[in-house]
Amino acid sequence: MRQPAGRSARRSGGERKPREERWAELIEVATQVFYEKGYDGASLQDIADRLGMLKGSLYYYIQSKEDLLFDVISMVHKEGLEVVRSRASVESDPLQRLERVVAGHVEHTCRNLVAVAVFLHELSALPPERRQEVLGTEHAYQGVFRDLIEEAQREGLVRPDVEPRLAALSVLGSANWVYRWFRPGGAFTPEVIGAQLADMAVAGVATESALAARRAGIAALS
Amino acid sequence: MRQPAGRSARRSGGERKPREERWAELIEVATQVFYEKGYDGASLQDIADRLGMLKGSLYYYIQSKEDLLFDVISMVHKEGLEVVRSRASVESDPLQRLERVVAGHVEHTCRNLVAVAVFLHELSALPPERRQEVLGTEHAYQGVFRDLIEEAQREGLVRPDVEPRLAALSVLGSANWVYRWFRPGGAFTPEVIGAQLADMAVAGVATESALAARRAGIAALS
Incomplete structure (x- = not known):
């Protein structure tokens, strides 16, 4: 802690x-x-x-109360950033890392639903300098997703018509939105949701050959 | 109006x-x-x-002020629902309709940024019955996406391992999140963002054969 x-x-x-x-x-x-x-x-x-x-x-x-809001917001945000950064840095191809990053982010959101909601709803209550400090981290957050997509694109694993900035925001949006609909004990566990959203994120940007190789790999494992 | x-x-x-x-x-x-x-x-x-x-x-x-909030919220929501419903009901295959629905929803969000933000931030300020009335519409909103994904799955255009409820929420999340980052006059127009997010949404759920047919169709047009 x-x-x-x-x-x-x-x-x-x-x-x-x-x-x-x-x-x-x-x-x-x-x-x-x-x-x-x-x-x-x-x-x-x-x-x-x-x-x-x-x-x-x-x-x-x-x-002050403001200190407490800042601590609540920056803690959940930094924990999430650690999750995605650690998953982004393992030794594997960038699409596999993207998949693990998305799943990790979704699971972290599901497990910190209340803190994530406070972060997303109350960030604007912080004074500009402190908000900027958090937004710097948010920029870093987006950067993890964008860097992986760019790296995968350079390696021919992501389609050339995909715009990495928009793809990163799309994937983050899909994953962040979970905070609005996930209910603990509902029909789907954080792991199932993380796996499905991660799979859709990767399939959404991958080239046909990268997808075929990926499915062959999954088939070989099962 | x-x-x-x-x-x-x-x-x-x-x-x-x-x-x-x-x-x-x-x-x-x-x-x-x-x-x-x-x-x-x-x-x-x-x-x-x-x-x-x-x-x-x-x-x-x-x-009352509450009347006004209810009108602001339900108007932007109903307009959006009209956009996606009209696009969902054109005569084409369900994946093409999904693509047009996502693009339409993104463009509508970009063009009604402030109202969408009020809807998403202030819905909880409405008393339960009025909130329920709006949430009924939100359920209908999700239903448009889910129905198209289910229809496409029945026709073999969406992978059998895709869970339509989660896919609908993922696509909606990606599209809704636009309200947090889109800035008018920024690097991307609503049309470009809509087209990219729609393309990723479809690619994220489609079968290999549906994707191949889709790319062949796009190539034939260009």
Whole structure:
């Protein structure tokens, strides 16, 4: 679990673990409260009440409600970015990596539904500099998808008429949209949804020969 | 331009056109104000000010701010549904219709960016019955995509491993997400984006033989 920046001195030594747990709990509760009431409608008092803490104790962890929103938003975004970056960097052809990246992003979204919704709905509540900091990460996010599509295109695995920027946004849109319709315990698991969306994403951009090779590989495995 | 339900008696006769124009203007301004300030932050006074009207005159058209939000949301949604339904019902194979439906939906989203954003962000501000009324239409929206994919699957044009419900949501997600990144006057026109996203959607679900036939058809035309 990430620690709030610049507060590590306060959380060293023997009490380290309980404080980190408390921080994780604070983020979880804040996420839920922002989701239910919206950022404008939520107060630090609401969050403290739900944690069974005094409002004043929250200032041990954060300086303002805005800090908390920024932490909720940037944490879920950075975790997602780590998922896609780690999957993008394994040793395999760029189409296989794209498939794994899309599936990973979908699964991460399904598992962090509430935080993703807060990110997408409340980003505009952050002041410009902090929003820009998050958007820089979002740019990096898109970049992971675009770079893989460009790399695959250079290798002849993606059709030459595909525009990598639009393809990246299309694939990201398909995967991000999951936050609006996925319900835990519904008809499809995150893995099934991730696999289907990833398969459609790859098939949507691949050349005929890359697709044929891919299907032959899948057939050989089954 | 659609008229508000139940108010047709007030707008008959010689003055019909100016009143309809005024209504269209009211919807346009309300959309913009809801977008800029959020539904909670916007007041009928803001909307009246921007129209250069007295607030009291708004009650000639609507009974409450909620009426106005409902009209903004249901209008853009119904217009979009008309676009996709009309494109889904032309005489051609279901994959070609799917392509035209996706392109039409993307173009409609690009051209109604602000209203679509209000729809997606403020739907939850409507009371349950009115939200349900809109969601019924959203269900119909998804149904257009799903029905075409199912029809194409029955005809052997879509791969048997594609799950039509997930494919419909994936394609809709890719197309809906446009509202978050499209900027008028940017690098790509609505038509180019619509064509690319539609092409990827079809390629993402089609069988190899359907794709080969499709590419041969495109090659024959060019």
